[in-house]
Amino acid sequence: MAMRRLCVTILIFSLLQLSLCNPDFTALLAFKxxxxxxxxxxxWSNSTHPCSGSWLGVTCNNGRVTHLVLxxxxxxxxxxxxxxxxxxxxxxxNHNRLSSVVNLSSWPNLKHLYLSDNRFSGEFPAGVSSIRRIRRLVLSHNNFSGEIPMNKLTQLRHLLTLRLEENSFTGTLSSNSSSSSIYDFNVSGNNLAGEIPAWLSQFxxxxxxxxxxxxxKPLGYSCSDGPTKTSKRKRRVSDALILVIIIFDAVAGVGIIMTVGWCCYRSMSRRRTGVHREMGGSDGAPRERNEMVMFEGCKGFSKVDDLLKASAELLGKGSVGSTYKVVMEGGGVVAVKRVREGLKRREIDGLMKEIGGLRHRNxxxxxxxxxxxxxLLLVYDFLPNGSLHSLLHG
Known part of the structure; x- marks a missing residue:
């Protein structure tokens, strides 16, 4: 009995010492x-260690917290x-009700930051120049305001994703740099002004x-210096004339639609037989709509937006494209290969149909x-054991 009490005392003392020596332990409990x-x-209990594997959303390396998904x-x-x-x-x-973000310089080793769909407000988080290893920065669907520090962001050599949509950012997108490593970019739904830089016009x-x-570019209309008295006098088309043109076009459009509809009805009534063969036959031209094509066993998502909004971690880059580990909102995990080669739709549909039908244990x-x-996005089952590269190089 005395020995058992001694063991319990030693265990409690060890846990206490561990909590006192590990700053991550006290930081997480303070956040909770x-x-x-x-x-x-x-x-998250004060009787267990954050790296014990029992703490929700916590991943450690060498006894320190490195991944936090909440x-x-x-x-x-x-x-x-x-x-x-x-x-x-x-x-x-993502998808909480947090309202205050710290200075980013607190996380010098950060590679992936996802803060979308919260209540963060104020100016762009300070200290962005300190996170030199950052790859994905997602602040979308919040209440951030002020200017976007494009000069500092373009100096982050490893930054691949910058998503700032649906905030209240103002100012311009201009920067001293004429290029960047960013390939996933979105600033829609803000209050930005001015001309889009040439290096961003690819999006x-x-x-x-x-x-x-x-x-x-690519909005389809050029920038101007704003309306002046001279430009107003030289305006070629008045508002009244524009209204007349719109009404005329509307009436003409209705007439054209009725005519085309009548012709289509006559044509279809004459060729009613064989309609199903034309619509369902395999010899037709492939569809040109951008849509997600799913095969047997696909679950956890139904459209491409489900993948783009999910938490993603870069697994590796090759000559063809990049591979990501994507954690869906329902908890499912898939591997997504992003290919940017110029391929034709007809070639892709045929090849993907053959690959999607393959089923083998290897x-x-x-x-x-x-x-x-x-x-081109390819969605595969995620294998948690990692890749040959990670086994060889850690």
């Missing part, structure tokens, strides 16, 4: 105390306590939509693919 008002982090846990308040986690590589707090129109004062199954003019 200030932000977890609904007990979503009940597994999406959709109804967390509120500030992230100030997390500033005491200097070894963080990945921080994901689609959707990346800049809903910015009333933004102009230039072949990773293709679950879905998405093809657009700019890229």
């Amino acid at each position: 105390s200030s932000s977890d008002h609904f007990n979503s982090l009940s597994s 999406d959709r846990l109804n967390l509120t308040g500030s992230t100030r306590a997390l500033s005491r986690l200097p070894q963080l590589r990945l921080l994901s707090l 689609p129109l959707s990346s800049f939509a809903r910015n009333a004062k933004l102009c230039g 072949i990773v199954s293709l679950r879905a693919y998405y093809f657009s003019r700019d890229e």
Whole structure:
């Protein structure tokens, strides 16, 4: 009995010493105390170590917290306590109600930061120049305001993703740099103004939509110096004339639609037989719509937006494209290969149909693919044991 008491005493003393010596332990408990008002982090106990594997969303390396994924846990308040986690590589707090973000210089080793769909406000987080290893920076769907520090962001050589859509940022997108490593970019739904820099014009129109004062390629209209008295006098078409043109076009359009509809009806009534063969036959031209094509066993997502909004971690880059580990909102994990080679839709559909039908225990199954003019996304089952590269190089 005495020996058992001694063992228990030693164990308690060891845990106490561990908590006192490990700053990550106290930082996480402080964050829980200030932000977890609904007990979503009940597994975070002061009687266990954060790196024991029992703490929700916590991953460690060499006894230090490196990954923290706490999406959709109804967390509120500030992230100030997390500033005491200097070894963080990945921080994901998507879809909570957090309202205060710390200086980014607290996380010098950070590579992935996901803070979308919260209540963060104020200017762009300070200290962005200190996170030199950052690859993905997602601050979308918040209440950030002020100017975007494009000069500092373009100096981050490893930055691949910058998503700032649906905030209240103002100012311009100009910077001293004429290029960047960024290939996933979105600032739609803000209050930006001025001309889009040439190096950003490679991104689609959707990346800049809903910015009333933004102009230039790819928005389809050039920038001007603003209306002056001279330009107003020289305006070729008055508002009244524009209204007349719109009404005329509308009437003409209705007439054309009725005519085409009547012709189509007559044509279809004459060729009613064989319609199903034309619509369902395999000899037709491939569809040109950008849509997700899913194969047997695909679950956890139904459209490409589900993948783009999910937490993602870069696994590796090759000559063809990059591979990511994507954690879906429902908890499912897939591997996504992003290919940017210029391939034709007809070639892609045929090849993907053959690959998607392959089923073998030694072949990773293709679950879905998405093809657009700019890229090809291949969705595979995720194998948690890692890659040959990670086994060889750590």
